[in-house]
Amino acid sequence: MAKRQFLIVGNWKMYPQTRKEASTIFGKLAPRGRTFGRARVVVALPYPYLALFRRTKTIALGAQDVFWVPEGSFTGEVSGPMLRSFNVRYVIIGHSERRIHLGETDDMVAKKLQYALSARLRPIVCVGETKRDADGAFFAILKRQVESAFAKVRRREARRAIIAYEPVWAIGSGRPAHPKDAAEAALFIKKILADRYGVGIVRKILVLYGGSVDAQNAAAFLAEREIGGLLVGRGSRKPKEFLEIIKCVRSVS
Numbered sequence: 001m002a003k004r005q006f007l008i009v010g011n012w013k014m015y016p017q018t019r020k021e022a023s024t025i026f027g028k029l030a031p032r033g034r035t036f037g038r039a040r041v042v043v044a045l046p047y048p049y050l051a052l053f054r055r056t057k058t059i060a061l062g063a064q065d066v067f068w069v070p071e072g073s074f075t076g077e078v079s080g081p082m083l084r085s086f087n088v089r090y091v092i093i094g095h096s097e098r099r100i101h102l103g104e105t106d107d108m109v110a111k112k113l114q115y116a117l118s119a120r121l122r123p124i125v126c127v128g129e130t131k132r133d134a135d136g137a138f139f140a141i142l143k144r145q146v147e148s149a150f151a152k153v154r155r156r157e158a159r160r161a162i163i164a165y166e167p168v169w170a171i172g173s174g175r176p177a178h179p180k181d182a183a184e185a186a187l188f189i190k191k192i193l194a195d196r197y198g199v200g201i202v203r204k205i206l207v208l209y210g211g212s213v214d215a216q217n218a219a220a221f222l223a224e225r226e227i228g229g230l231l232v233g234r235g236s237r238k239p240k241e242f243l244e245i246i247k248c249v250r251s252v253s
């Protein structure tokens with residue numbers, strides 16, 4: 001069987017405060033000639049920093065949000081063509097912090113997903129429950145989030161979407177999900193998409209895990225076959241830690 005490939009995404013969120021600090025971190029991640037083997041690495045940066053760095057052969061650039069039309073009177077928003085003109089390939093959509101602090105709804109997430117795909121970006125759609133109950137009601141939340149995000153997406157385009165399973169309670173808490181539970185959620189997400197688009201989609205679609213990933217636990221998530229990579233917040237802003245996380249792909253078969 002072909003060796004698995006992984007996608008490791010760093011989400012810098014609204015850090016660091018200065019361009020100088022951003023350059024230092026990026027510089028440590030991407031010295032000339034560095035390769036990451038079976039890991040495709042993306043860093044999702046605050047908008048101003050996207051203009052600062054060039055994607056390298058091994059590190060692709062990602063944004064943390066995108067609006068749903070190419071241009072217009074939408075103060076403060078940024079569009080797909082703008083991102084593409086800075087060589088941005090990936091975009092995070094519907095992160096729980098945007099859902100919580102900026103009131104982003106399932107409907108907005110759906111518009112952004114559909115638009116990002118049509119703008120030839122690779123969207124990373126975040127879904128995840130706020131709490132885990134013993135009865136498994138969180139499965140219904142995941143189902144609603146996934147179904148509504150993909151409501152208007154056609155099969156051919158759906159294949160290019162990436163989904164990040166990020167339980168909200170695990171983000172920034174130092175309490176990651178159990179890798180088996182994350183794998184179960186990833187399988188469940190694939191099942192929802194298979195019901196909608198046919199089982200063929202399962203081989204194409206990538207589901208990442210995110211929420212308190214660090215160099216100690218990354219390998220255990222990657223070892224789960226349903227998990228195609230990681231979305232890393234805090235750990236991605238510490239170059240040494242992020243490089244250790246990326247290195248974990250080597251130990252996974």
Ligand code: PGA
Pocket residue numbers: 011166170171172173210211212213231232233234235
């Ligand atoms: P964390 O964040 O790794 O700091 O928990 C993950 C995320 O919010 O994407």
